[in-house]
Amino acid sequence: MTSIDVQDLTKEFGGRRAVDRLTFSVRPGRVTGFLGPNGAGKSTTMRLVLGLDRPTAGSATIGGRPYPELREPLRHVGALLDAQAAHGSRTARDHLRVLAASNRIPDRRADEVLEETGLSSVARRRVRTYSLGMRQRLGIAAALLGDPEVIMLDEPSNGLDPEGIVWIRTLLRRLAGEGRTVLVSSHLMNETASFADHLVVLGRGRLLADTPMRDFIHARVQPRVRIRTTDPVALTSALARHGHDAEEHADGHWTVDGARVDDIGRIASAAGLPVLELAAEEGTLEQAYFDLTDSETEFTAQSQEA
Amino acid sequence: MELTPVLRSEWLKIRTLRSLPGALLALFAATVAFSAIAGVSDASDPGFDPLFASLSGVIPGQIAAVSFGAVAVSSEFHQGALRLSLAAVPRRGRWFAAKAAVIAVPAFLVGLVTALAALLAARAGLGPAAVGLSTGEQVRGVVGCGLYLMLMALFAAGIAALLRSGVATLSLLVPFILVVSFVIGDATGTVADFLPDKAGQLVLRETYDGTLGPWSGLAVTALWTAAALLAGAWRLRRRDA
Numbered sequence: 001m002t003s004i005d006v007q008d009l010t011k012e013f014g015g016r017r018a019v020d021r022l023t024f025s026v027r028p029g030r031v032t033g034f035l036g037p038n039g040a041g042k043s044t045t046m047r048l049v050l051g052l053d054r055p056t057a058g059s060a061t062i063g064g065r066p067y068p069e070l071r072e073p074l075r076h077v078g079a080l081l082d083a084q085a086a087h088g089s090r091t092a093r094d095h096l097r098v099l100a101a102s103n104r105i106p107d108r109r110a111d112e113v114l115e116e117t118g119l120s121s122v123a124r125r126r127v128r129t130y131s132l133g134m135r136q137r138l139g140i141a142a143a144l145l146g147d148p149e150v151i152m153l154d155e156p157s158n159g160l161d162p163e164g165i166v167w168i169r170t171l172l173r174r175l176a177g178e179g180r181t182v183l184v185s186s187h188l189m190n191e192t193a194s195f196a197d198h199l200v201v202l203g204r205g206r207l208l209a210d211t212p213m214r215d216f217i218h219a220r221v222q223p224r225v226r227i228r229t230t231d232p233v234a235l236t237s238a239l240a241r242h243g244h245d246a247e248e249h250a251d252g253h254w255t256v257d258g259a260r261v262d263d264i265g266r267i268a269s270a271a272g273l274p275v276l277e278l279a280a281e282e283g284t285l286e287q288a289y290f291d292l293t294d295s296e297t298e299f300t301a302q303s304q305e306a
Numbered sequence: 307m308e309l310t311p312v313l314r315s316e317w318l319k320i321r322t323l324r325s326l327p328g329a330l331l332a333l334f335a336a337t338v339a340f341s342a343i344a345g346v347s348d349a350s351d352p353g354f355d356p357l358f359a360s361l362s363g364v365i366p367g368q369i370a371a372v373s374f375g376a377v378a379v380s381s382e383f384h385q386g387a388l389r390l391s392l393a394a395v396p397r398r399g400r401w402f403a404a405k406a407a408v409i410a411v412p413a414f415l416v417g418l419v420t421a422l423a424a425l426l427a428a429r430a431g432l433g434p435a436a437v438g439l440s441t442g443e444q445v446r447g448v449v450g451c452g453l454y455l456m457l458m459a460l461f462a463a464g465i466a467a468l469l470r471s472g473v474a475t476l477s478l479l480v481p482f483i484l485v486v487s488f489v490i491g492d493a494t495g496t497v498a499d500f501l502p503d504k505a506g507q508l509v510l511r512e513t514y515d516g517t518l519g520p521w522s523g524l525a526v527t528a529l530w531t532a533a534a535l536l537a538g539a540w541r542l543r544r545r546d547a
Contacts, residue, residue, distance in 0.1 A: 050393050053546040068396035072311075079393055082386030087323065094322040102315035102394045142390070 002076070002149040002181055003027050004049060008058035011044055011205075018044045020205035021058070026183045028149070031176045033196030033213065034185035035289065041205040042185040043081065043154055050079055050152075062150055074103040078143030079152040083135040083159070088128030092119055092138050095127060096145060105146050113141040118167070132159030140168070150181045157191055169195045193285035201289070203296050213285065220291040221283025225264045228253040228277035238271035239264075253277065312395050312404040320378060320408050329374035330412060333455065334420045337367030341424035345431025356436045357447045357512035360428035361421060364451055364510065368458050368503070371413055372479050375459035378409050379538070380472025392547045402467065402539050409463050410456050417455030421448040443512055446520060450509030453524055461502055461531040467538025499523075502530035 004026040011019040019041040026032045034042050047053040049060040051067040062070065062077055070076050086095045096110035114123045117137040127135065136159050143151055157165050172195045176182045183200075186192045192199075199216050201209040209216055227246075229235045232254065239246045239256060244264070246254045256264055261280040268275050320326050340363030347359070382388045382405075395401040425448060429436045466475040483503050498504055499516055506527030509520035518526060 047389070047546070050389075051396050052389050052392055070396070073396060074394055077393075081389055081393075085386035085390040087381055087384065087387060089324055090322050094318070098315050098318045098322065099390070099394050100315075101318050102312050104311045 002063040004060070004062055004150060004152075004181060004183060005064070006045065006049065006058070006060045009045065009048055009055055009060055010057040011041075011048055011053060012056045017205050019048065019055075022202070022205070022207050023058075024200050024207055024210045026181055026200070027198070028181040029176060029179050030197035031172050031182045031184060031195050032198045032200055033192040034183055034200050034202070035187070035189075035192060036185075036202035036208075037187060037293070040202040042202055044205075045202070046079065046081060046152055046154055046183075046185065050077070050081075072103040072105075072146070074099065074105065074146035074148065076146070076148050077150040077152065078146060078148040079154075080136075080139040080143045080156055081154050083132065083139040086127045086135065086138055086142075089126060091124050091126055092130070092141075093123040095138065096142060099142055100145055103146055109145055109147070113144045116144065117141040133161055133164055136160055137164070140171075148180070150183075151175055152183045154185050155187075156184060157186065157188065165191065189284070189286035189289055201292065203293060208292055208296060217283045217285055217288040220288035222258050223260070223283060224281045225256045225259045225261050226253055226277065226279045226281050227256065227264060227268065227275065229268070230274045230276065234271060234273055235268070238267055238273065242267050255281065309400060309404060312400060313407060315394070316401075316404045316408040319381075320412065323377075323381060326374060326378055329370050329377065330416045333367050333370035333374065333416055334423065336370055337363035337420045338423045338427050339363065340366050342427040342431060345428035354435070355512050356432055356439055357443055358510050359432065360425045360436065361447055361451050361510040363424045363428075364421070364455065364507075366484075367420065368455060368483060369480055371417065371455040371459045372462040372483065373476060374413060375409050375462035376466045376472045376475040376479070379405065379463045379466035380470075380475065383466075383470045383472070389547050398543050399539060402535075402542055406460060406463060406535060409459050413459035414452050414456035418448060418452035420455070421451035424451075439512060447510055447512075450520060450524060454506040454509060454527065457506060457524070457527045457531045458503065461527075461534045464531065464534025464536070464538040468534065468541050470541070500526055502527050505530075 006022050006024050009019055009022040010017065022041070022045060036042050044053065048055050049062070049067060059066065067073060067077065086092070093110055093114065096113065097107055100107060100110050111120070111123070114120050117140055119134065119137055119141060122130070122134065127138065130138065136156060140153065140156060143153060156168055160168060172182055172184060176197070184192070184195070193213065196213050199209060199211060199213050200207070227235070232248065235254065236246050244256050244259055246256050248254050261278060265278055268278070341360055344359045344362045382391055392398060392401065425444060462475055462479055465479065466472055469475055499518055505518055505523040508514050508518055508523030511520070514520065
């Protein structure tokens with residue numbers, strides 16, 4: 001199977017480390033979200049994987065081989081780095097035909113990916129007339145051109161309209177479902193949460209996390225239970241008897257930290273409480289991410305003071 | 307990776323960027339027009355060279371050849387275009403060789419047709435002043451002109467890859483060709499004879515004096531071009547895309 005393997009990858013730009021001894025793997029059959037603030041080294045890592053930048057140290061391979069050694073690489077790896085890369089004076093179709101020709105991909109594929117990305121009707125228009133969202137779709141079309149097993153997209157939802165965002169989510173899920181290796185960078189948490197199975201998180205060029213998304217959230221954000229009742233006094237005393245602390249909120253609902261909905265439901269039922277609402281509140285990726293980066297910022301702030 | 311698909315892709319790039327076929331059309335039109343004007347000018351000067359007069363449209367016309375070479379390369383240095391190109395063809399040396407080939411061939415062919423048309427247009431105006439030209443001289447002038455324009459286009463391509471910018475390349479080469487060479491122009495027997503454009507233009511003359519002849523002059527231009535292409539390739543291979 002084709003994985004992306006990054007080993008001790010380091011890249012310095014004039015003494016500044018953009019990527020710092022990074023080691024991780026991106027496995028097939030799932031969508032890996034590549035997270036981190038701007039300047040964390042996500043795009044640099046992608047360029048290093050594609051052999052566009054030379055690493056200062058370490059290596060990046062695709063299916064065990066360095067990218068520049070791939071024969072007809074577009075048939076193995078499709079990447080979207082910069083939606084502005086297409087020349088404004090070319091038509092979208094010509095732009096794709098140029099790329100296809102270099103890797104002996106038939107022109108038919110250009111029409112197929114234009115269809116797939118919803119650009120068929122504007123395929124013969126010059127790229128300069130395209131909106132940002134349309135360029136983004138063209139960039140994705142270029143990545144899909146060679147029907148590759150590995151797909152790397154840098155901020156693909158940039159400039160997409162709400163419909164486009166739903167489209168890309170479905171597309172990413174489908175590509176992973178077909179067994180492909182999918183790496184998608186983003187700084188939008190809710191967006192990433194909607195399509196990623198696995199996360200690789202960077203901060204200042206270093207690896208902060210490489211875990212399944214569920215585990216990442218559960219390890220950092222305590223789940224809680226949301227409950228609403230007509231009798232708050234009876235509720236709090238019933239909860240207190242079972243060792244739970246309830247917190248009241250402005251609109252009259254209560255939350256119980258670190259509890260499971262199964263337990264709270266039983267307690268309420270045993271106490272004969274009329275329950276108007278009972279729900280498990282899962283932690284969000286955003287909460288988990290900020291928990292991670294906050295501790296990271298604290299750490300770096302302290303080490304700078306020291 | 308084989309070279310043929312890369313050549314096809316690069317050739318498609320040239321064809322699908324309107325300004326590039328446009329530059330070749332401008333090369334033809336400007337050269338022929340200026341040569342036709344030279345054909346009806348005064349031919350009584352004792353130093354008059356009918357072959358050079360006929361092909362003199364190349365002096366302004368070569369700007370279009372230089373633009374062709376510069377823009378063909380510099381369009382890759384726009385936004386992330388180079389990254390996309392090198393992701394498709396990671397062998398940078400091979401990629402640049404294909405790029406040079408698809409600049410060289412059309413520049414040479416259009417140069418050849420242009421020189422022939424310019425010669426015919428100018429001779430129609432020169433009339434008796436051009437009868438002294440031998441067939442050999444005219445063939446040498448036309449073929450040499452095609453080669454010269456090809457070398458200038460490639461020279462510009464090499465410089466554009468070195469400077470990674472079309473604007474920088476053209477603002478270096480256009481004043482160089484129009485001003486520097488023109489100012490030190492007729493001072494033959496100096497180092498100016500070995501400038502890339504001056505040396506190569508000897509092939510356009512019926513008579514010549516000095517150290518360089520028509521073919522050795524073209525060889526000097528070829529050396530300049532080779533140096534520019536190697537410098538461009540070196541920068542391309544060394545740098546992060």
